[in-house]
Amino acid sequence: MPKITFITQDDKSITVDGQVGMSLLVTAQDHDLEGLEGMCNGCCSCGTCCVEIPELGGTLLTPMYSGEKQVLSALVHTTQNSRLACQIIIDSKHDGLIVKINKIRHNTLYITGS
Numbered sequence: 001m002p003k004i005t006f007i008t009q010d011d012k013s014i015t016v017d018g019q020v021g022m023s024l025l026v027t028a029q030d031h032d033l034e035g036l037e038g039m040c041n042g043c044c045s046c047g048t049c050c051v052e053i054p055e056l057g058g059t060l061l062t063p064m065y066s067g068e069k070q071v072l073s074a075l076v077h078t079t080q081n082s083r084l085a086c087q088i089i090i091d092s093k094h095d096g097l098i099v100k101i102n103k104i105r106h107n108t109l110y111i112t113g114s
């Protein structure tokens with residue numbers, strides 16, 4: 001199983017076994033890691049699963065498709081290393097991947113009424 005290291009919102013490093021074929025979002029949620037709400041349940045429409053993948057790790061990932069790019073472009077707190085955890089499916093080549101959970105809790109596209 002590929003080992004995935006999450007850097008939590010309080011800067012703790014937690015390494016978990018990643019299951020090939022599962023998303024980073026589900027992996028984080030299965031290990032009760034806070035900060036990835038996944039409000040749209042992985043449908044690539046909310047942005048609440050936004051993470052940072054340090055540059056070297058990013059080269060291991062599949063390229064973003066247009067829907068992921070569109071969601072990320074609408075979020076406020078992103079960098080060039082931002083990705084959506086629901087869109088990254090774990091592969092055996094992801095062993096050693098580092099994933100930073102955003103410290104901004106409400107990085108979301110949902111607009112709530114007053």
Ligand code: FES
Nearest residue numbers: 038042047049086
């Ligand atoms: S869970 Fe909504 S965009 Fe990833």
